[in-house]
Amino acid sequence: MAAEVEQQNGAEGAMETGEREAVALEGERRETFRRLRESASSCGGEGEKDVEDFQPLQMQVIDAFWRCFTSEQNDLALAAVHALGTIARISRATSVFQLFVHLRAASDALEIYAGREDVLLYISQLTSIKRLTTLPLRSACLLYQQFGLRHHQRRPDISLEELRDLLVAQSAKFAARILQSKQTIADIGQIMFTKDQMVVLTHGRSSCVEKLLRDAWVKHKKRFSVIVTRHEEKPGYFVRTDVDLLMESISANGIPVSNTSVCSIGRLMAKIDMVVVGAEAVAENGGIVNRVGKTQINTSHTHLRALAARKTLVPLR
Structure with missing residues (x-):
């Protein structure tokens, strides 16, 4: 603790x-x-x-x-x-x-x-x-x-x-x-995916993460599945969120993708091989600022992902 x-x-x-x-x-x-x-x-x-x-x-x-x-x-x-x-x-x-x-x-x-x-x-x-x-x-x-x-x-x-x-x-x-x-970040994908059938966890929609996953699958022929976390509050019918757009984009390339609640991250982490998240800004000391961390509850979710990843020794990219 x-x-x-x-x-x-x-x-x-x-x-x-x-x-x-x-x-x-x-x-x-x-x-x-x-x-x-x-x-x-x-x-x-x-x-x-x-x-x-x-x-x-x-x-x-x-x-x-x-x-x-x-x-x-x-x-x-x-x-x-x-x-x-x-x-x-x-x-x-x-x-x-x-x-x-x-x-x-x-x-x-x-x-x-x-x-x-x-x-x-x-x-x-x-x-x-x-x-x-x-x-x-x-x-x-x-x-x-x-x-x-x-x-x-x-x-x-x-x-x-x-x-x-x-x-x-x-x-x-x-x-x-x-x-x-x-493009440089996307090219790193061939190094990050060390084996086939890896399970990747991501949160929200990041253009860098989206390109990395797409290039790894299409360009570098890596095979993996993606789990996208979603906040508990669900918008009304026919309202597409950034998570919906991310899932549509990567599934269009044939990448297996599913979504889950942020509250289930802890129990899922044992099945995850790698966590990849985007960032709004990176501080000089390596600290990451993400838009989902603006409020206390979102910050706790961000910490939960990082802590769960460290506890299970899952790489956090």
Whole structure:
């Protein structure tokens, strides 16, 4: 019992550390902006003009987000970076500081917009993700701004146009890196499946996990079955959830799949060979943040899976 409590505390500590790292990153960004603002003021900075110049861009960042989100497989992080890249390209900033102000204001406006209840509901219906979180969007916005700020820290004399070109190029590279990363993760499947007829447990719908399972079956000819866990609350008839879509997708490739309640994980774990779950974010210390861990009950389910896997020595991927 003591060991389980220690493991649970470790899982909670990983999430708390991830939150502290996000706070520290935000603090670093604020400090950099403070230095940039002081530098701009000493050179006759723009003042209120920064806010005025950004006003026409508020709708632009939202429009750019929706253009990418509806055409790039519903990836929040990718759409967010595409939208900020659009702002970097069309911004009429006349200084490096003003460009950063525009990017930050665009990021804040996008986060506020995406966090609205009606917008979250629409995106949830569009993607069939029941427990949607904007964490990938916020993380992508923060990392994109940090990319530009760190370039400026390394080269304080960088010109406005050079920085603008770097930011626009980075937004284009981001999409390629996402696709490349998913393919790399999927290719690991041939190593993870050490024998035929393995039983794999997963929770929720992750595009990375879905591709890994599909490639392992189709590309690497691995043979296995999948169990998908589902929360107790069942939506009404004719309402498809992310679990339903995952099961439909992988069963279409011939993969045997079934679903079970999260409450039955403990007794099922003895039959499981491997646990594979997606993640919304990964902290520097290895802690995993998943959208199903937003509330206390969901967090306990996440801990239950991890503890049960460790107790039975089942690999947790």
